[in-house]
Amino acid sequence: MAKKHTARCACGSVTFEFDSDPDFVAVCHCLDCKKASGGEAAVFFGVPEIDFTLLTGEPKAFHYVAQSGKGLDRNFCPECGARVFSSNLESFPGLVFVTVGSLDKPEDIEPKLEMFTKRRLDWATPLDLPQFENMPR
Numbered sequence: 644m645a646k647k648h649t650a651r652c653a654c655g656s657v658t659f660e661f662d663s664d665p666d667f668v669a670v671c672h673c674l675d676c677k678k679a680s681g682g683e684a685a686v687f688f689g690v691p692e693i694d695f696t697l698l699t700g701e702p703k704a705f706h707y708v709a710q711s712g713k714g715l716d717r718n719f720c721p722e723c724g725a726r727v728f729s730s731n732l733e734s735f736p737g738l739v740f741v742t743v744g745s746l747d748k749p750e751d752i753e754p755k756l757e758m759f760t761k762r763r764l765d766w767a768t769p770l771d772l773p774q775f776e777n778m779p780r
């Protein structure tokens with residue numbers, strides 16, 4: 644039986660699933676997220692590695708060192724280029740970060756906070772959520 648949350652890349656060759664309802668769901672305005680997503684912010688959440696199941700596809704990992712100085716692997720679909728998840732997070736061992744847009748039902752997981760708001764561009768309106776200038780920890 645499929646897990647509670649299912650997700651895929653734009654072309655559908657990479658699919659994965661997990662059961663956890665994440666506690667940490669961030670709208671992140673940092674420069675790393677801007678570069679990686681191509682947008683003003685990225686919306687992502689943490690899923691325990693043990694709950695994360697890659698079903699199909701062979702995502703390609705790009706190792707990256709964030710502005711924090713901590714490394715991570717950004718995984719994307721080599722067919723369509725969609726970014727699907729980040730793993731081997733030096734700052735968050737045991738977690739995989741999944742981008743909300745990868746979900747088959749993105750409406751099921753809502754952001755809980757906004758972070759790196761110091762990097763938010765002037766035209767972007769704050770959401771009605773806790774705001775953090777940097778990382779909330």
Ligand SMILES: [Zn+2]
Nearest residue numbers: 652654720723
């Ligand atoms: Zn794809």
Ligand SMILES: [Zn+2]
Nearest residue numbers: 671672673676
């Ligand atoms: Zn970020």
